[in-house]
Amino acid sequence: MSANELTPLDNALQHILDRAPVMSRTETVAVPDSLGRILAESLSVPADVPPADNSAVDGYAVCFGDISPGTPLSVSSRIPAGVAPAPLEPGTAARIFTGSEIPRGADAVVMQERVEYTDNMILIQSDVSPGQNIRRQGQDLARGDLALAEGARIRPQEMGLLASMGISQVPVTARLKVAVLTTGDELVDPGRPLGPGQIYNTNRFTLQGLLAQAGCELVYCETVRDTREATRQALATAAEKADLIITSGGVSVGEEDHVRAVLEASGGLSLWRLAIKPGKPLAFGAMNDTPVLGLPGNPAAVLVTFLVVAMPYIRKRQGRQDILPVGESLPAGFETGAASVRREFVRARKQGSPERPEVVAFPNQSSGVLSSACWADGLAVIPEHTTLRHGDIITFYPFTELLS
Template structure:
């Protein structure tokens, strides 16, 4: 794929590359094309670590100290000092509790009672667990001498001073919060929130809470997309529903491009007479492709409007969710600054029923994955219609059938992807 082709080149002259067709893009080519035009936002802000969960680190973080910052005991027991031919009996000279600042020293033949996390005394050769010790008054007996440094956690064993512990682009989970706290780091620099504007289109779409008339549908896409965008690194800009009116759609898109880094719409990117989105986008934006060779989700657009990235999702509820998870979410993660994001892995499971499929389109079948004795089995949901939103609620995974795949028979192994790894 040629790297020096711009989105403007493709939008104005689709014939500039022989293998480029905005009206028939396959799934993997679409992912590759989109990735070429994405770059993380550059604006940063500083946050207390307790407010940084779900954000993305904007600057490499170095440790200011060794972790641990002193030699300490890995368990409750006794620190002992011995040489190669020492006796296995040691005189106890004191106790060291975790948190004690006292500086002990032991000589050959001596032992110091020590707790997990306690500071290792100078001269100690190893720590013997309390379970392996016989206590006799002020002395202890062990069967055999341990290895040197056994059960001693050395200074800097986990992290050394000056080491880069978290790199720019790292998504912050609870483990990262804990790691930062363990180093005494109270504030960090993160990428600013990605501003995402979204709205649905259609005269037939009615806001939830109103009385539904014949020929109308509730605006489930608006709520679904809003829920899928619920993340600490995203600032949502809700533009609600826009009627099938070319002027209003144009106005909404231009307003969104001024306020947001990403624009997401649902509906209006198909070929119906009232689908004005394509016409408006051709006038004010640069569009990379209009259709994907996938099912569900064929009518999908990606491009830019001014400086904002644009994703036009299908109007059918299932199609909107599938294309969001498979195409939009990876792009959003990259724009948020996250490096190394990979979609949830695919794995094999045995299909329990027949799936009729013709070659030519990649399919994402909603399905239920279960454990059958030692095998993983997967069964498609009752209906695979792109308007059957209940199928997404019933399912816990996708069966992914590549373009060249034909009909699946019971017992065939198929590629499966857990939904829990996506949402």
């Protein structure tokens, strides 16, 4: 593997995803605890939803054949929701409410605003058609149909759908167990005073938040000293506990970059140096058969490479259907200089009117400027070998799409 060779991002992603087996561990959780989890098997509809024809409005259930213009109908019954109705008496109407079951003999519901009510009689003041304002049995879900497919991510709407079918527990993929190693003698945890040459450990907390939002379980978190042996021991310990190890720092070409060196010495390094900006010194390999994703050390580069490279890997391991994010095509509200051999992910923000949106970039794209990501609401992509001009159409990935 040449130190000067850069792997194109698409090739690197394919290499990494080819080595991302879907988790075999599953568990069953209650629907209230299923938010954000990944469905481990497809679910069929156990019974029709709704289970019977019901009213879509508050009004009066009638039989279309009983209606004669200008002739009132007597109200023979009242049908609240949750009650099994008696059949509709011929030539009459039944007071009915939204969600109430349609009585046998009725084939339409007239909205209460469309009738004149006097002395338990109604006079219909609008046209009526058979089936109006009736929600048919099974119109949402029919028994035996596919309700949710394996690999679906459970959102609030899926939780509601599960509840509508009477399902209280669901099989989900077990959470991916991840270990985080941040490397560097200069790192100090927040809350302690900084000494000469020290900085606060930004990446540890960025990664913890990213992994929590990605639905992973953090099982080991350590700040590793800049020695070959400390790095080797930390990687070995993490490999015993985790399904995936994520490191920050230690993957470049410096004498103190021990993560890459340890993986290379053990024969576990399979990918290094990507044609991506920021994040060129990214490494992928394994320690004692546990995958290792070595991210750069600069804070903004950690965020970008996690979103672009680590998230697709995690989604694949989780068994998700949607491995890669979906971007928007928008006009660029900024320009670039010389074209690069690397694909650039620019911290950017969508602005302008809904009719004329554009993407603007944070002025300082240094890989050490994490405040740029707090200002931004997504990443704009400048393809390789491309010089960008104002108004050119580019791809924009909102953070919500990258991390959902």
